[in-house]
Amino acid sequence: MSNLFKAFDVSGSAMAAQSVRLNTIASNMANAQVGSPTAEGAYRSKQPVFQAVMEEVSAGAGSSQPSSASVRVVDIVESDAEPRLKYEPHHPQANDEGYVYMPNVNMVDEMANMISASRSYENNVEVMNTTKQLLLRTLQMGQG
Template sequence: MSMLTALKISSSAMNAQMMRLNTTASNLANIDVVGSTSEEAYKAKKPIFKTVIENYTQDNFGASVSVNGIFVSDRENTSRYDPQNPLASRDGYVFMSNVNSIEEMVDMTNASRSYQTNVEVMNATKKMMMSTLQLGK
């Protein structure tokens, strides 16, 4: 595997983790959004990652990460009695988002650590490339 392949793999992983952070941020931003019905209430979203294997031979291996889609949670939205809310149904209920803040914080931490790990891989690869260039001196 060439060093450029290592950079490409880390770059694709960083892009995937940025998508994960973006969906987490969206979920946390919409945690208090209510709707008149369960269908109108905000549903948590999660990216679906896919491994893409390229040029697989015994001497060459290239893999990357791509975002294959966005999964919308099918967890039930809870209802709350709030007849004063302008979005309340005829029965006086509003439906809360199905976002779990603890899950989102764990996802955010994991995505951030994975992103940082890939930054370290890129830095190590860059250092190795620079060391290789210094061999000729």
């Protein structure tokens, strides 16, 4: 039964990681049209970096074995792709030559990433609901 409780931990950590991913995507999309007069000042797309964390339990005699895993966000990295250079002489952020540096955010990629993150989040909600139902049925079996 304790393994069922570990499923809550795994799903909960995955939901937290996907929440960070969704917030990062939202930030990318919100800044997709923010121009800058310099390449250094242009917004750059960001992506979270996930890491699987294995928790070990002692198996006796100095050995250990993995007992459960979880997911955590270890970093949020900026894209190294160059910003797009766009000629817009009347833009308030245009440089002396009339160019604006636009973020390297691809809205199609961000939308696909958002759908993937949403589905991953939903899948983990389903895992938690299924685990809850299994625990409830186990308790009902003990009562009857």
